[in-house]
Amino acid sequence: MNYFYRTFRSGFVLALLVFCASNLLAQNQGGTPPPPLPTREVSGIVKDSTDLGVIGATVTLTSDKDTLKTSTNNDGIFIFKNVKSATYTILVTSIGYSNSKPMRFKQNDTTPRIVMDPILLKDESNTLNTVVINGTPSxxxxxxxxxxxxxxxxxxxxxxxxxxxxxxxxxxxxxxxxxxxxxxxxxxxxxxxxxxxxxxxxxxxxxxxxxxxxxxxxxxxxxxxxxxxxxxxxxxxxxxxxxxxxxKSVGNMANINAAAGSNDRYDAGIFATRINGNQTIGVNGNFKNTVNGVNGSDGGGGASGGTTRSGNGSLSIRDRLGKKIEYNLNYGINGNDVNSISDIESLSFAIDSAGNRVPINRAITRNGDNNNRTHNFRLEVEANLDSLNFLRVIPTFKFNSTTNVNESFTLQRSAIGNQNQNTNNNSKNKTPEFGGSIFYQHTFLGNRRRNFSFQADLNSNDYEAEQNQLQRIEYLNDPADAVIRDSLVNRIVARNNLRSNYRGSVTYVEPLSVNTQLEFNGQLNYNGYDNSATTRNVTASGFSSVI
Missing domain, CATH: 2.170.130.10 (TonB-dependent receptor, plug domain)
Structure with missing residues (x-):
């Protein structure tokens, strides 16, 4: 009886403890849950069918509180920060992949960082329509x-x-x-x-x-x-x-321009041409006058100035004479007239025999006139003698002339001696040049690629130049500036350069196949030069002997 009572009491106590614990647990589970977080971080990864991250995919997150957009990094990972709602929709798009379907997620709103499962994009392939390119390359x-x-x-x-x-x-x-x-x-x-x-x-x-x-x-x-x-x-x-x-193979056109300024400055030009199939006539001319000068400073130094007049003109005619002869005539002329003036004052020092610094004052005046003229003539005549024979003749002529006159006067004053120096350099030259070319070709009737040709070229250039050098130095006493002695040099330098060039060639071409041929070519070249230069002193009695 006592045993039964003790057993019953132990079981009753155990049951009472279990009931109390269950009641306490039920009371705890029915308590107030933690509040949701105001924002959270949502991240994930976008992969393709090869399990590699998709770079640069556009990921959009939308909810009743959010509209966010970002792009995946080099590993395919995306991160949204400060997401206000834990219930949202994700959409992923990327070039070359099919767009993902909108995916709705409901996450725990008490979790601060949400890491999503990988999002898989499927490759997309599009077949382009046929593209037709019309035209030719540039x-x-x-x-x-x-x-x-x-x-x-x-x-x-x-x-x-x-x-x-x-x-x-x-x-x-x-x-x-x-x-x-x-x-x-x-x-x-x-x-x-x-x-x-x-x-x-x-x-x-x-x-x-x-x-x-x-x-x-x-x-x-x-x-x-x-x-x-x-x-x-x-x-x-x-x-x-x-x-x-x-x-546009027939028409006339002309361009005219003109400009003017102070001190006789001007610039003008004209260009006119006529195109009519095989006929072309062109006229061109340009004329310009410029003034150049540099003023010296108030304290001395120097000044320079002058004018430059330049001009050129040309005439070109290309036309046919009948059906077999075509000619091309060209003539051009250009010239330059340059006048220069300069005045220079300078101060330098020299050491005399006693070791003293002696000032030397110099005043230099220079005048120069340089004139140049060039004429060019060229005539090209082509004749298709018949269907198998062709002839071309080209005579040319060029003439160049130059005249230079340069004068300078130097006045030198110093304690160690006074000088007057007068220098004149005059020169002129001319260069006539004759040239010509003849070309003949015969093609054979059986095979037009088989041909025989001959060409001869000649050129003769004769340069003649004469220079007169005059220099006088007067040595003066101080202070009367009387001439103590003088030094006079008067020379004439003459040059002549004759150059002759001749060239001849003969060519025969024998075709062997569509892409190969046998060529025979023989050439003869000659270059001749005859140069001379003489210098003579001019004396009171006339020219001296060559020096």
């Missing part, structure tokens, strides 16, 4: 020619050719009308394969309108003989060839 590379299509470059209305060239790849255009193509200077301009106004590059690109141009061609030219025979000899010249549009 630049065409041929064996010896680089060709630009003018219509592929946009220039302003009434633009000239130089403005068109500035927009083309590999071109460098100078303000003086010079042109460099791919690092090589261009030497000549042609219009439709023929020299334009004597081949003057600056006149061509600065005056011809861009609207008439169909194509710009930069040609490596090996000469007329190479162009017809295919046999290239020597180094080529870079030449600009302008081909005109069919609807």
């Amino acid at each position: 630049i065409t590379y041929k064996t010896d020619t680089v060709e630009y299509k003018a219509s592929d470059y946009v220039v302003r209305k009434n633009a000239t050719v130089d403005e068109l060239l500035k927009k083309m790849e590999g071109m460098e255009v100078g303000t003086d009308g010079s042109l460099i193509h791919q690092g090589q200077a261009v030497t000549k301009a042609r219009l439709n394969g023929k020299d334009f106004v004597g081949g003057d590059l600056a006149n061509a690109i600065k005056n011809l309108p861009a609207e008439i141009v169909d194509k710009i061609q930069m040609v490596d030219d090996y000469g007329d003989q190479a162009a017809r025979t295919g046999v290239k000899d020597g180094d080529p010249q870079k030449i600009l060839n302008i081909t005109t549009r069919t609807d």
Whole structure:
């Protein structure tokens, strides 16, 4: 009985303790939960089908309190800070991948940092529609020619050719009308394969309108003989060839400019040309007068001045005589007249025999007149004698003359001696130059690639110059400035340089196959020089002997 009572009492106590603990736990679980956080951080990673992070994907987070957007970093990770709501929608987009569907998440609003599961993007592939490209490329590379299509470059209305060239790849255009193509200077301009106004590059690109141009061609030219025979000899010249549009091959154009200023300054120019198929007539002229001068300071020093008059003109005619003969006539003249004046005052010091510093005062006056004239004549005649024979004859003449007159007077005053020095240097020279070229080619009837050609070139240049040197130095006493003695030198220097060049070549070409041929070429060259120079003193009785 006592045993049963003790057992019952122990069980009752244990049951009572369990009931109390359960009641206490229930009371705790039914207490007030912690409040939600005001903001939180949400992060995740975007991956592709290869389990690599997607770089630069756009991730958008939206909720009733948030509208946030960010991009994934180099590892594909994105982070949103200060997210106000724990219930939000995520959308991911990236180029080359299909957009993810909007994903809604409801997170624990008491968690400060939420790390999401990886988001997977699927690759997207699109098949483009067929693309048809019409037209030809802007630049065409041929064996010896680089060709630009003018219509592929946009220039302003009434633009000239130089403005068109500035927009083309590999071109460098100078303000003086010079042109460099791919690092090589261009030497000549042609219009439709023929020299334009004597081949003057600056006149061509600065005056011809861009609207008439169909194509710009930069040609490596090996000469007329190479162009017809295919046999290239020597180094080529870079030449600009302008081909005109069919609807712009006939027309007249003119440019006139003039400017004037004080002290007789002026600058004027005229350019006119007529293009009519194979006929081209061009006239060009430029005239300028400038005044240059530098004033000396109030305390002495020097001053210089003078004028420069320059001018040039040219006439070019290209036309046909009948159906077989074509000629190209060019004449040009240019000249410069330069007058210079200068006055210089200087002070220097010398040491006399007693070791004292002695001042030396000098006053120098100089006057100079330098005049230059150049004439150029060239006639090119081409004759297609028949379908198998071609002849070209080119006579040329050039004449250059120069006259220089220079005077100077120096007045020197010092304690160690006074001097008057008068110097005159007068010179004149002339250079007539004759030249000519003959080219003949015969092609064989059975095979036009089989041909025989002959070319002869000659040039003669005769330079004649004469210089008169006169120098007088007077030594004066002090203070009367009477002439104690003088020194006179009067000389005439004469030079003559004769240069003659002759060249002849014969070429035969035998084709062996479509891409090969056998060439035979023989050349004869002669260069002759005859130079002389004499110096004579001029005395009261006449010329002395050669010294």
